[in-house]
Amino acid sequence: MKKYTVKTQTQSTAKFVADDMILTKDIPTCAGSKMLDGYVSLFEAEVLTRLADKGYGLAGKTDVGEFSIDLLGETSYNGAIIEDGVLKNATASVIKDGEVDFAITLDVNGSVRRAAAQDGLVSIKPTYGTVSRFGTIPVVCSGETVSVMAKTADLCKEALSAIAGHDDKDGTSLPQSEIDKTKTEKEIRKVAVLSSMLKGVDGKVSEKLNNVCEILRKNGIEVTEIDDSVIALSSAYWAVLMSAECCNNVSKYDGVKYGYRAQNFMGIDELYTNSRTEAFGFLLKSTILLGSETLSTANYVKIYDKALRMRRVIVEEFAKIFASYDVVLMPACSAFAYGEEDMKNTYKAYEENFYTAPASITGLPAVVVGGVQFVGNAFSENSMLSLAAIIEKEGK
Amino acid sequence: MKYETVIGLEVHVELATKSKIFCSCSAHSYGAEPNAHVCPACCGMPGMLPVVNKRVVDYGMKAGMMLNCHINRTTTFDKKSYYYPDLPAAYQTTQWFAPVAVNGLVEIETSKGKKSIRIKQIHMEEDAGKLVHDIREDTTHVDFNRTSVPLIEIVSQPDLSSAEEVEAYLDRLKNLLRYAKVAECEMAHGTMRCDVNLSVRPEGSDKLGVRTEMKNMNSIEAIKRAIEYETARHIDAIEHNTEVLVQETRRWDDIKGKSFAMRSKETAGDYRYFPDPNVMPVVIDDEWFNSIKASLPEFPEVKRARYINEIGLSEYDADQLIKSIAICECFESAYAECGSAKDSANWLLSECMNILNSRQMSYDMLDVDGKALGKLIKLVSEGKVGRANGKKILADMFDNRDIDPETYAKENGYIVSNDTSLIEKVAKEAIASNPRAVNDFKSGKEKAIMALFGACMKQLKGNCDPNTLKEILIAEINKI
Incomplete structure (x- = not known):
């Protein structure tokens, strides 16, 4: 097993890792690509500066797939991590092993959320614009978001509150008054399950979805299955935007x-x-x-241009759903393990984006917990993480 | 058959902002050490994000208003993808879908009279770096000082039809943008560059001919030569089938006096424009719009009318003054200080111009404090300082803006003396040593007194009222 982790000294008790899309001044940042082999940035990512200011210690960096556009990290020039025939993600492994408290990652194309779902971790991809992208390797600038992965929802909440906030160095950073909205917690009472998004999942994934629905109902939360044909189109249009921006940026x-x-x-x-x-x-x-x-x-x-217009349509579609429901529940991946067969399929990531693209293309926040994914309205991070804490507790 | 030339211009103008368009590096690197004004952002290093310099939008808007454009209240930035070693990000951030200003109109005047040139659009963008080819070492160096320096590109409609009109149009752009203080527009410094789109068609035809483009022209003279050459080449091709004209980009070689094909439309790169997701649309609200509108300068024509009708200058003087905003501003504060428009105009148009010409400086490089000039004019017109000494003081004021003419005149002994006994003494000496001039004057040659006058002035270092000196000289001669 290859685990690409560069250790640095740290005095703090709360430790974290950053994935290799986050620029560090003293440690190389290679974005999983041979092209950036040994590249050391002249400046540090804003998120890392904020964490350092608050006393969190960077324990090291974790490997990513090439520019983080793949399934789980298998396209890294350091090679794929395979355990017992199952593909593993470097960041998720470090968290799972309990080496650090949380991880800061750049959710470019969904691999972060897939990894969290498969390893039973919690991850939060916040609303686009709430966390500065200054000092992250640009790939899909209109959608990628700095995210947090941890063992618990509470740790995610803590780390997110440490990194969220307006940054003048990022032109897409929202005003602080907007970002402050994430602090208000609204109790989640109504969850919509999109039947169109359940397509293609295997038995274990649908079992997890059923479990989560049960926990939700048990806690007095209304779960309704709704039919929607628009959101399931997200991955096609996301592929257009993602590939175009990626091409431009590399x-x-x-x-x-x-x-x-x-x-x-x-x-x-x-x-x-x-x-x-x-x-x-x-x-x-x-x-x-x-x-x-x-x-x-x-x-x-x-x-x-059509994809840009469809992005708008999808945002509006979500807005319609959020008029009646608090969050949307959907899978984060089709299966909880990718094997050798999946690795042979170069375009498997494009296929698996079916589940992650809706939150990527809209910039809406997404929480992965208990192997499933919640997509919420803008600024509903804390509300969703509180819900995640309930699922976490009940799921044990 | 008679032909007419149809010309459209794309003019790139470097905006005179302090910093670059998306980072805080200095935008002024003319003559600086290579790569002295660079940072990870303008070097295109991964992880830096563009933050729009608001001043660039101010200037873009102002330029649009000066050229009578409609200002797009929501203006966006787009990525233009192309790979070249002087473009470290491999894309240029420019405006493709919603430029800051559109549909303008510029009036020019040539020997054929007045003409309106339509402006298609003005867009803001970042400049690229510079490649420096070292022939001795057979290597090429890259200088990123100029990357991300803000530019506006002013795109005209194909409304120009001669080299003379092109020159008048470029002069007009330069004049208006300098009035608004948004750009230097100095072709020799590369702060104004020009792409010429040209085609030829039979006179009176409404169908456009095959268009060729000549890029990055950087002197008016070269542009004029290139237009004449291309026009002749196109006509030859049409009349004598010397070659088949194709839509292409051509390079003008000013030394050879010829244009050469660079690339045709078929092989031209696809720029793959798309909205830059890192730069949010810039929304210009009423407050912002109005504040820029309020900051516009008085237009040259309005100034001219005011100078003639209200201040009473001659048309000639007014025409000369309005050529440059620097001259106008100096004139207006000199006039406010000394109260004489005629004197102020004379000092500027003769004395200041002489100094600028002798130093090979353009009108716009005038850097004299107008208030101080007014004080100097007053000192001379009140007879406190001689005119010749006034000119000397003025020359020194070109080197030092802080000079107060009166203090300076006192310190350097330029104050006119009222001591008649001294003047009488000098006059007597001059008369004694110039008997011929005295005789000539006495025999009726009135001009002969000038020799005596000059000798006295020299002796008195110019610090003497000319009328007093003349009176004393005549009186002394009559005594003999």
């Missing part, structure tokens, strides 16, 4: 300024080509191709 890596450079080349063009050919992995290359195609002049109106 095009600056050329082997010249920093990171990996090919050993053999003749002339500058070959230096670029060889460095990229050798350093980028297959999933990233496929995503680059898809992204450059969807953004081309010929396709912009047909594909990209």
Whole structure:
């Protein structure tokens, strides 16, 4: 088992790890890509500065898949982590082993939530704009969010309150008055289960969903299954936006300024080509191709612009649901273990995004607990984490 | 057949903000050490996020208002993807979908009279870096000082039809943007650059010909030569089938006096524009809009009318003054101080211009405190300082803005003396040593007295009222 964890000295009792999408000044940040092999940032991510100011100690960094767009981290240039034929996520493993109290991750394409669901951990992807993205490796800027993963909902809440807040260095950071709304807790009474989102899950996942529904009902929370055809379309449009932004953001890596450079080349063009050919992995290359195609002049109106419009439609669809329900319950993944077969399927992450894309494309907060996922209205983080605490307690 | 040239311009103007468009690095690096004004943000390093410099939007809006544009109250930034070594982020943040200003109008005047040029749009964007080719070492260096320096691109409609009109249009843009103090617009400094889109068609036709584009022209003279060359090339191609015209980008080689094909439309890169998710749409509310509107300067035409009708300047003087906002401002404060518009205009248009010309400086580089100039004009017109000494003081004021003319005149012995006994003494000496001039004057050659006058002035270091000196000289000669 490969676990890529760089240890640093820390005096504090509360310790955490950051995944390798979060920039650190003293430790290399490689985004799981050979392209950024050995890259040390000149500056520290805002979230890390905030945690350090509050006395939390960074214990180390955990590996991610290449630019964190894969299933669980298997595309890292350090190799996949496989235990007993089952794919594992580096960050989730560190938390599960109890090495640290919580993890700060960048939820780019859902791998963080899949990992939390599969390892029975709690994770919170807060409302887009409540936590600064300053100092995170940019991939899908319109959707990626700094997230927290921990063993308990309370630890998630604690860590989130330490990192949330307005940051002038991030133009998409919300005003503090908006972010403060996350502090008000509203009791969750009505949960909607989207039947269209239950498609493709295996027996264990649907069993978990049933368990959670039971716990909810037992606690006097109304659970209603509703039919909705729009939200289930999220992953298709997310793939368009995700690949386009990813393509745009990784095009600056050329082997010249920093990171990996090919050993053999003749002339500058070959230096670029060889460095990229050798350093980028297959999933990233496929995503680059898809992204450059969807953004081309010929396709912009047909594909990209349509996806932007659909993002709006999906946001509105959620708003309609939140007029009657407090949160939406859906799976975070189709199965609780990905095996060798899944790893052979390059596009498995695109398929599994079916469950994670609704929260990614809308920027809505999502909590993973007890193997399932809650997607809530903007700023409902604390309310959802309180609900998560109930499920945690009852589930034991 | 007679042909007409159809020209549209894309003019890039560097905005004169203190810092860059998305980071706090200095935006002024002309002549600075390479890579002295860079940070991880403008170097495109991962993790830095763009934060819009509000001043850039102020200036973009102001430029739009100066060119009579409609201001888009919600203006957005977009990513233009292209890879080039001087663009470290591999995309340029620009405005594609909702530029800050659209549908403007600029009036120009040429030998053929007045003409209105329509402005399609003005968009804000970041500049790229610079590649420095070292021929001796056969290497290329990259200087990122200029990356993310704010620019506006002013896109005209194809309303221009000659090199003369292009020159008048560029002069007009420069004048208006300098009036608003949003840009320097100095082609020699690269703070104004120009892409020329040109096609040729039979006169009177409403169908446009094949268009070629010449990029990054950086002197008016080169632009004029390029337009003439391209027009002739297009006409030759149409009339004599010398070549097949294709829509393409061409490079103008000013030394060879020829343009060369760079890339055709078919092989041109696809810029894959899309809204920049890291920059939120900029919403210009009424308060912001009105504050910019209120900060607009008096337009040149309005100034001209005021100078003629209210201040009483001649049309010629007014036309000369309004060429430059720096001159106008100096004039207005000098006038306010000394009370004479005519004197103020004369001092600026003759004495100040002479100094600027001798130092090979443009009108806009005038950096004299107008109030101090007014004081100087007053000292001279009241006879306290001689005109020649006044000019000397003025030259020193060009080097030091802090000079107070009166104090300076006293300290340097430029104050006119009222001591008639001294003047009489000097006059007597001059008469004694110039008997020929005295005889000439006596025999009726009145001008001969000027030799004596000059000698006395030199002796008195100019510190003498000319009329008093003349009277004393005549009186002394008559005594002989």
